[in-house]
Amino acid sequence: MIVVDPGVEGLGLMLAELVRANVERNPRCRALLRAPARSINVRAPDAEVEVGIVLGGGRFRVLPAAHARADLEVITDSGTLMSLSSTPLRFGLPDLMTMEGRAVTKKMLTGELKVRGIVPNLGTLIRLQKLLSVAP
Amino acid sequence: MATFPSEEWLVQYVERINASKDYEEAAATWEGDLSYVFEAEPDKGVPKDVWAWADLWHGKCRGAKFDVTPEEGEKAKFIIRAPYSRWKQVIRRELDPIKGMMQGKLKLKGDLPTIVRNVKAANELVNIASSVPTEFVDER
Numbered sequence: 001m002i003v004v005d006p007g008v009e010g011l012g013l014m015l016a017e018l019v020r021a022n023v024e025r026n027p028r029c030r031a032l033l034r035a036p037a038r039s040i041n042v043r044a045p046d047a048e049v050e051v052g053i054v055l056g057g058g059r060f061r062v063l064p065a066a067h068a069r070a071d072l073e074v075i076t077d078s079g080t081l082m083s084l085s086s087t088p089l090r091f092g093l094p095d096l097m098t099m100e101g102r103a104v105t106k107k108m109l110t111g112e113l114k115v116r117g118i119v120p121n122l123g124t125l126i127r128l129q130k131l132l133s134v135a136p
Numbered sequence: 137m138a139t140f141p142s143e144e145w146l147v148q149y150v151e152r153i154n155a156s157k158d159y160e161e162a163a164a165t166w167e168g169d170l171s172y173v174f175e176a177e178p179d180k181g182v183p184k185d186v187w188a189w190a191d192l193w194h195g196k197c198r199g200a201k202f203d204v205t206p207e208e209g210e211k212a213k214f215i216i217r218a219p220y221s222r223w224k225q226v227i228r229r230e231l232d233p234i235k236g237m238m239q240g241k242l243k244l245k246g247d248l249p250t251i252v253r254n255v256k257a258a259n260e261l262v263n264i265a266s267s268v269p270t271e272f273v274d275e276r
Contacts, residue, residue, distance in 0.1 A: 010240030017248045047235040078235045085252045134249035 001033065007064035011044065011081075012051040018085060019060045019131045032127040033058050040128060041070040047078040055128060072124050073116040080104070080113055088135040092126030100135075137269045139276065140227065141174045141186050141220070143202035145268060150190065152264045153197040159264060160195035163257035167193055168250070171209040173217035180274035182220040195257075214246030224272055227265050233258060 002020045004013065023029045037056035043066065044050070052063035052070065074081075087100040094101035107113040118125055138145035153159055174186040187209035191198040201208075209215065218226075222241050225231035234255065236242035244251060251258060 011238040013240070014237065014248060018252065021247065021249050044235075044238055047238045049238050078232070078238050081238075082234050082252060082255055085249075086255070134252045136253075 001030070001059060003059055003061040005061065005063050008051065008062050009064070011042065011047070011049045012062040012064065015042065015051065015053065015132065016060070016062045018134065022131055022133070029131060032131050033060055035123065035127060038071040038121060038124040039067045039069075040124065041066040041073040042081070043073070043075045044078040044081050045075065049078075053128075055124060055131075060131065071117050072121040072128070074114070074128075075116070076107065076113040080107055084113075084129070085132045085134050087133075089129055089133055092130050094129075137271045140224070140268075140270045140272050141182070141188065141202075142273075145270065146188050146190075146200055146202045148268045149265060150197045150200045152267055153190075153192075153261070156260065156264055159257065159260040162260045163192065163195040163254065166195065166254055166257055168213035168246075170214045170216065171204070171212035172223075173209065173215060174223050175217060175219040177220045177274075180220055181276075182273060186220075212246075214244065214251070216242060216244050218242045220273075224274075226262060227268075227270060229262075229266050233262050 001023065002016055004016045033056065035056045037054050040053040040055055042051050042053065050066040052065055052067040054061040084104060087104050088095040088098045094104040096102055096105060104113065108115065115125060138148050169189060169191045172188045174182060176182050176184050187204045187206060188202050189204045189209055189212060190200040218241060222231060222236065226233055226236065231241065233242060237244060
């Protein structure tokens with residue numbers, strides 16, 4: 001279900017661990033893995049790290065390198081990437097009723113947080129956010 | 137000035153943790169002990185892995201021990217480990233701990249969601265470590 005390819009370190013292991021913890025604590029998260037598989041890249045240029053993910057088809061698979069072409073790509077600094085997991089969600093997206101949710105939305109509007117491919121892959125983004133969320 | 141790593145350095149670190157209002161606020165809900173592992177670098181004056189343990193509870197440090205055995209240190213709820221020179225970079229604020237974890241330079245064992253929820257507290261611990269007047273063992 002959670003697959004970590006050989007060579008994955010740091011960020012990739014962290015993402016896999018967050019998903020594993022969520023799936024263990026909340027079995028309903030398993031349903032988020034059932035949609036058709038989509039490719040995702042997560043990049044934190046300030047830390048010079050990037051990983052590829054395949055989400056769907058019953059799995060969350062982390063690859064040691066980014067996909068050459070991904071359906072969805074999340075690019076932001078390492079601090080923002082970390083804060084995304086603790087941002088409260090509403091319908092799977094940052095909750096604008098909270099300070100943290102507004103901060104993330106502002107970063108999207110100012111380009112500090114880029115999400116490429118969001119329009120055709122909004123459902124994938126929502127599933128990813130829910131799987132990585134540690135917000136209370 | 138305390139040498140890092142040493143018991144004297146750990147004592148000063150704990151004193152500063154317990155004096156920090158910022159940490160007390162950021163770690164108000166934190167419950168769990170933490171082992172730091174300063175991995176050996178014999179050419180830099182650290183001939184063996186050094187384990188330091190801190191009992192962190194609701195914004196305070198209730199106790200700490202320097203040079204505990206790995207068996208004792210492994211019992212902690214969280215373990216963070218890196219070679220000595222990486223810790224030196226963290227204390228000197230040349231390496232951000234979040235970036236360090238993402239780059240695989242700092243390795244964490246324990247419940248990651250708890251760390252992510254308390255990232256501000258983790259950053260405060262680094263700020264406090266940076267504030268201890270430090271002489272590094274390889275620079276004496």
